[in-house]
Amino acid sequence: MNHFLTKQRAILKVYLISLIERKKMYGLQYLNELRETFKPYGYVPKHSEIYKALHELTSEGVVYRTRKLRSEDKEGFQEIIYYQFTEKGYEKGQLYKRQVKTDLERSRDIIEKVLKDNY
Amino acid sequence: MNHFLTKQRAILKVYLISLIERKKMYGLQYLNELRETFKPYGYVPKHSEIYKALHELTSEGVVYRTRKLRSEDKEGFQEIIYYQFTEKGYEKGQLYKRQVKTDLERSRDIIEKVLKDNY
DNA sequence: ATATGAACAGACTGTTCATTT
DNA sequence: AAATGAACAGTCTGTTCATAT
Numbered sequence: 717m718n719h720f721l722t723k724q725r726a727i728l729k730v731y732l733i734s735l736i737e738r739k740k741m742y743g744l745q746y747l748n749e750l751r752e753t754f755k756p757y758g759y760v761p762k763h764s765e766i767y768k769a770l771h772e773l774t775s776e777g778v779v780y781r782t783r784k785l786r787s788e789d790k791e792g793f794q795e796i797i798y799y800q801f802t803e804k805g806y807e808k809g810q811l812y813k814r815q816v817k818t819d820l821e822r823s824r825d826i827i828e829k830v831l832k833d834n835y
Numbered sequence: 836m837n838h839f840l841t842k843q844r845a846i847l848k849v850y851l852i853s854l855i856e857r858k859k860m861y862g863l864q865y866l867n868e869l870r871e872t873f874k875p876y877g878y879v880p881k882h883s884e885i886y887k888a889l890h891e892l893t894s895e896g897v898v899y900r901t902r903k904l905r906s907e908d909k910e911g912f913q914e915i916i917y918y919q920f921t922e923k924g925y926e927k928g929q930l931y932k933r934q935v936k937t938d939l940e941r942s943r944d945i946i947e948k949v950l951k952d953n954y
Numbered sequence: 955a956t957a958t959g960a961a962c963a964g965a966c967t968g969t970t971c972a973t974t975t
Numbered sequence: 976a977a978a979t980g981a982a983c984a985g986t987c988t989g990t991t992c993a994t995a996t
Contacts (some may be wrong), residue, residue: 827943884957
């Protein structure tokens with residue numbers, strides 16, 4: 717494993733864990749949240765990335781999915797999928813976040829060093 | 836162009852430009868320098884990355900190559916390739932560094948935000 | 955073993971297509 | 976149009992192979 721800067725997938729997963737801590741949401745809601753989050757930085761997450769991140773958290777046993785039918789006024793029934801922590805999910809999520817934190821700090825240190833060394 | 840964190844190729848090119856500003860060197864010398872630089876961060880640049888970065892700087896007209904024969908005591912003649920700025924190379928290099936600086940600062944801001952938002 | 959380079963493979967991310975309501 | 980998902984394509988990086996001294 718060669719380390720450079722933190723991968724975007726890891727960062728998205730950290731945000732998703734934090735969001736799931738607060739509120740049970742579904743895919744496109746997370747997408748919109750995260751697009752708002754990164755708007756000032758010119759980074760626009762793609763929907764496939766969010767879904768892949770959610771799928772990973774699911775297969776890693778951090779969260780589980782519940783299908784629900786969204787009954788809207790006009791439209792019919794649209795199936796949406798909510799995510800929440802499994803029994804051990806919260807702890808697993810915290811562990812993952814801690815690991816990524818170390819990686820983020822290392823990345824920040826690298827960037828600081830690059831700026832210091834070259835400018 | 837979607838922006839997330841700065842790519843390692845860009846960072847290596849910035850370091851190479853800075854190194855070429857100071858001293859005319861050849862490929863594996865840059866590699867060793869950069870391995871020392873990133874040693875504390877667990878990142879070990881690969882030789883192919885350095886060569887690709889040098890090739891890019893060459894085809895972008897920032898540097899040019901000069902072949903020299905290294906006559907060592909025991910060994911025979913090993914051809915090595917030195918890099919130095921073209922006529923407009925220094926300026927081009929500075930321009931590139933400025934562009935990457937903006938990107939590095941944005942990346943640092945993103946990482947700071949991720950740390951602030953999730954921990 | 956040092957030095958350079960290219961070919962190939964794998965990982966990561968983005969774009970497009972498919973399906974349903 | 977909103978929502979989910981998968982397939983496919985492109986890019987970036989790492990590993991391996993080739994060549995020469």
